[in-house]
Amino acid sequence: MSVEGEPKRPRTQGGDSAAANENTPVTREAAGVQQLSNTTVAAQTPFLADKWTPFLADKWVSVFAALSSAKDALRDVEGGVKGTIRPIGWAKPPPPADSADGLPPDVCRDVIYPCLPIDEAICSARPISRAYGTQLVNEAFVTARIDDHLSRHSLTGLIDVHRTAADTANAAAPTPAPPTSSSSSSDAPAPAGDAGGDGGGHQSHFGYLSQCCYALEHGGAVWCESPDFIRPTHIYKLTPSTGVPLIMSPQWMAAHLPTKADFHTMPLALRQYSTFGHLLNYRGTSLALTKVDEADEGGEGKKEAERGDGEEGEGEGEEDGGVTWQWYTIGSGEHEWRFETVPKSTLPPHHPYRRTYDPHNPPIRYGDCLFPSFTAFMKWMVLSEWYKQEGVDEKQVFEATVGRGDERYQRLLTGPIEGHTTVDFIHREGRNERLRFIFLKGMKEGDTVAAYLYLSGGRIVLLYTTEAAIEGQTRLSDRFPIAMSLAPTLLTKYGLAHIIPQ
Structure with a gap:
């Protein structure tokens, strides 16, 4: 897959300190996660201050001290070209200038990390709270966010x-090897394996x-x-x-x-x-x-x-x-x-x-x-297209014709229908006629059959269902009790109950 997006930032951190940090548990744990944003928590301090002042009244001194040191640390790491894409944990930042452990763990857990997108929560875990970051942003934290x-x-x-x-x-x-391309090595997708260098991939x-x-x-x-x-x-x-x-x-x-x-x-x-x-x-x-x-x-x-449909605008632009x-x-x-x-x-x-x-x-x-x-x-x-899957027996229950100019039909075709999911589209042949599917059943938890109306040609109403027909019954309401209990309710509301066959 070709990679599009931001320019890449080369790794700039050097020296023995950087080399020693490459193989830490934090680096190895986070190697499978991508650096999805360069925004740091420090950059979001004004937002957090406005939103969470009532909860941080007695902790602002340590909060701002930690954020300041974290910002300095990240500035050291993020030298070079802006807009990089790198795996989280790719380079561990140097410790803050002071010896503080950063924000208290309860502030990180209850205030900071829940406010952040998942990529920023992971990227900022180490520089903000060196002593507690990995304990707070762990598999349980991510799983809770997923849930x-x-x-x-x-x-x-x-x-x-x-x-x-x-x-x-x-x-x-x-993990498959990154695809070869004419792009530079920094453009290739980063491996999602362990950063410990064990070659397991x-x-x-x-x-x-x-x-x-x-x-x-x-x-x-x-x-x-x-x-x-x-x-x-x-x-x-x-x-x-x-x-x-x-x-x-x-x-x-x-x-x-x-x-x-x-x-x-x-x-x-x-x-x-x-x-x-x-x-x-x-x-x-x-x-x-x-x-x-x-x-x-x-x-x-x-x-x-672009050929022959007569619907081109003035060219693609920002509105796209x-x-x-x-x-x-x-x-x-x-x-x-x-x-x-x-x-x-x-x-x-x-x-x-x-x-x-x-x-x-x-x-x-x-x-x-x-x-x-x-x-x-x-x-x-x-x-x-996919209704003919093996084991699915979708059936047409009935078909009815309505006058092309019938206002009741037009309201059913074009207006919002409360409590029902609709699928609208335009057939581009002829007069660009509108068509609509109206789901009657199959959208709620526990539904085991589907039933829907299909409005076509400006005047035809069809009812389809996957409901199994009850053999030996001649009346539609007896053969398809579920579908035939739903369609009349909606059609009656629009004054079209007379089109339903008995």
Whole structure:
């Protein structure tokens, strides 16, 4: 994977002191974790002071003394070019000028570290509290942060990590060698193994947990949409034979996300899917996400996207938030799906997707269809492309036709529907007609069947479900009691109960 991002800073610390510090327990423990930010705790002192003054009234003297010495220590370490990407623990800073142990452990534990992103908490553990840093920022600390993010994003029971070092060691294969490229050695992904130099190349449990925590910590608003995708994938038997939760793989994390630059080489929604997409399977094919190399494409992807659709803007700019025309694939061989991300600047001024545009979760073009976001596209993929998975028996329950200009139908097609997840997209042929999926069941914890309405062609309503039909029954309400108890409730609310066959 090509590494994009900040310029690298060479290691500048020298002398016997630096050499002696290279092989400390802290250095070895943190070697699998990447230096994901250069912001130090010292730089955040004003924020902490404003936020936590009531809790630090009798400790400010030691707090500021420690922060000052930590800042001086980090300045010594961080000489050279700004913007480096290096593994945490790559170079241990020299001890502060005074002999103080830094902040009291209770202040670090209860005030400092909970306020910081995981990468900064780990980077600052040693310089702020030399005596207690490694005891406070350890595997238990990172695991607690992971659990907090899983709970906050409603991912508990859907995504998880290996909880013990033994599980990580058993699951992780040797870390692949960094790919060769024309870039300098400092651009190559850092090894995720132990920094002790034993040559084992294994993934440390602490490093693995920290990588997972960083992935979960970024793009929380996007992660919150993942449950509405993962639950249907389980119902449609796309998850592993072990079901959910999907366990983030140490081998995959070490091979694909060894640095911050690697994590941020694609929009957050796509990157988040990539951390578990390879675990999903459709008819024997892994549903891993792959970024298509532009050199392999010969530039054809962008040319095709810009050709003949009449929706180009005035060129890509800051409003795109870093999103470019970029091809991706999911799956491979016979079961491969290719799509591309859409920059905001290429959408017409009054296009509805401009108002909701999120560079972290950008619109997707797939064939003749345009989706408002990657997460919407993935939910559509389950219902439109992956519904024929072996063992899944999705059935059409009924189809009804509504007048094309029916206002009730148009409200159902375009308006918000409280209590239901919808998937909207535009078919680009003809008059760019809007289409919509409305989930009736399959989005809540404990759901074992899916049921949804499909609004198509501006006038057709179809009901589909994975519910097993009850044999010997002729009435739809008796053959599909779950689906037929849900559809009338919604359609009646919109004045369309008359279209339901008996």
